[in-house]
């Protein structure tokens with residue numbers, strides 16, 4: 001079988017990272033096997049565990065392990081699935097060791113090349129073996145018969161077989177077995193000579209399962225409208241989305257297409273590693289470390305162009321320079337997910353139990369509605385443009401910031417751009433179309449998340465370079481009139497609006513629209529939304545901002561609207577320079593005006609607050625001053641009344657000072673409190689008199705009604721009235737000036753009661769003294785006689801006491817005080 005020995009080494013000819021470093025050279029096999037295994041593994045645990053976590057891709061044991069294992073096992077002939085052993089197909093060239101047969105699922109490079117022990121037992125295998133040898137060692141003449149391109153395709157025959165086998169080893173389900181059988185039949189039928197010719201047919205007639213595997217998860221945007229560039233791509237893959245569980249399988253093949261900016265790297269040079277296409281590294285340059293100080297600067301250095309960045313991110317440039325890539329965004333893992341197994345990392349889509357947006361009709365292409373259609377048709381046709389950009393230097397990207405098309409917001413295409421697509425840096429929507437066509441979660445690169453206080457939002461699940469297109473904002477295109485109508489009639493009760501101006505007079509209503517509708521506002525955004533004319537059609541794209549986007553970041557842009565809804569909405573973006581509201585960013589004069597208005601508003605608010613505080617304070621004071629008898633009158637703020645009362649007080653004070661009569665009375669009264677000094681009422685003060693009159697009446701009434709039942713039931717003299725009145729007046733004066741007349745009466749009543757108590761004490765003392773005197777006199781003067789004087793004194797005293805207690809009327813003729821009572825009156 002010397003002719004079957006391949007003489008070349010293949011290090012990266014397959015899509016799979018697991019298979020990409022398989023060395024089929026027997027000479028080198030043993031020495032470098034372990035190195036190759038590690039080299040084919042992504043540099044962190046993510047890629048390794050991606051396959052482990054999925055549970056669908058077979059575990060890859062280390063080569064030594066496999067060898068040991070095989071030596072221990074007895075050699076056995078396998079049938080069924082095992083007859084399709086890749087060892088056969090790949091024409092093993094390693095020296096055979098006893099019992100080197102292995103389980104298919106334990107795929108390693110060694111497994112693929114060491115299958116000699118089964119040759120005799122598998123005619124099918126030997127056929128394939130022959131075919132494989134033909135691939136590699138066709139005589140020169142034979143190869144010349146075929147087209148020159150054939151030789152280039154030959155490695156892919158092998159790869160494809162390996163892929164199939166890889167699936168057998170990894171999927172291991174009924175489907176896998178069916179596939180295997182189908183492949184077996186197909187291969188078995190064909191003649192070796194014809195096989196290569198049929199490759200192309202096979203490629204076209206891929207069964208559904210193959211398409212699914214090839215395309216992987218369709219992702220979330222299965223209705224994406226693809227523009228003209230899509231024509232260059234092969235027919236779309238399976239219609240239904242296959243979610244992240246299948247994501248690791250997508251790497252198996254790339255769609256054959258004309259080179260696009262995105263696929264350029266993979267078609268022109270090395271193929272992309274799995275970890276570069278799936279997982280948190282997607283879109284990330286190996287040199288890029290967002291956690292390092294100034295790490296983002298690395299992103300900024302890149303050209304603000306998606307195709308350029310994606311080309312560099314494929315690993316062709318810096319990936320090859322480094323043996324390790326930087327770690328992905330751990331914030332993503334810490335904050336958003338439980339880090340259980342890395343498979344979670346590979347499943348950026350919704351998990352069970354996550355809240356999903358309701359009432360979202362996904363619409364991934366713009367739809368003209370109503371009169372917008374007419375407006376659209378009538379709209380000014382854009383003039384054709386042609387950029388004059390020169391081919392870029394090696395490693396650079398053309399159509400940069402100076403590109404005429406770019407400046408005019410036109411996207412370059414083959415008609416309006418001189419450069420080939422691979423050199424042009426102004427084909428964002430074309431790149432987006434390619435990504436969406438692939439449809440995997442990491443190609444789409446975004447997912448919906450539920451935020452704490454802003455409803456739903458959108459988060460990236462890959463890295464985007466500055467200026468790279470992320471997604472398109474699509475929805476129903478409506479006219480302004482229709483927009484007003486919807487706002488008025490349909491959305492009046494809504495919290496969220498999804499309206500965005502596309503062009504003059506045309507608005508995109510994303511209520512039915514793409515995932516971009518969920519992007520929230522931030523006063524310090526990381527994205528920007530721009531209109532670009534693609535083949536003459538205006539489209540709205542969401543682009544990464546100048547700092548780029550790292551995996552796990554929430555996407556935001558500045559809404560910058562005038563009136564988002566009827567009232568201003570409070571902004572919860574949390575940016576240090578947050579404007580506070582979801583409102584427009586203002587220019588200098590508007591800021592000045594707004595600042596003035598704001599300060600005026602603040603001043604008024606402060607005044608109001610001050611007034612309120614004063615009112616509160618005054619109410620409190622009034623309450624305290626008035627004590628428990630206070631009935632809740634409101635203090636009067638009327639300045640006139642205040643002034644008048646002040647004046648009155650002053651007059652009274654002066655009168656009090658100058659009244660000698662008042663002083664005499666005070667001296668005579670002795671025990672009475674000084675505050676009860678009677679003021680002198682000025683003549684001519686009619687107002688004052690009037691007030692006093694009212695008080696006077698009140699006092700009289702009070703005397704009668706008093707619970708204490710004052711015994712002075714004989715109408716009080718003019719003098720006593722004056723005294724009482726003065727007391728009431730004084731008390732009133734001390735109050736914080738309620739103007740109610742009613743208040744004066746109440747206060748007066750209280751005053752009267754307090755005065756009466758003082759008098760009661762005084763009277764009692766007098767009575768006691770009189771009684772004592774009478775007793776002494778009678779004892780001394782006439783012991784034998786009756787004691788009329790003492791009796792009279794006692795009688796009077798008793799009467800007074802009774803009167804004070806209110807029990808009985810005082811003793812005396814007709815209930816009236818006797819003569820002696822008059823002297824009591826004098827004693828006051």
Ligand SMILES: C[S@@+](CC[C@H](N)C(=O)[O-])C[C@H]1O[C@@H](n2cnc3c(N)ncnc32)[C@H](O)[C@@H]1O
Pocket residue numbers: 453454455456457495496497498517518519520521522569570571572573582
């Ligand atoms: C276009 S929608 C964005 C998606 C929305 N969060 C949802 O759940 O559908 C705009 C609405 O989101 C909310 N929103 C967006 N950004 C916000 C922010 N920074 N602060 C508060 N609310 C915000 C507001 O209610 C706004 O009307």
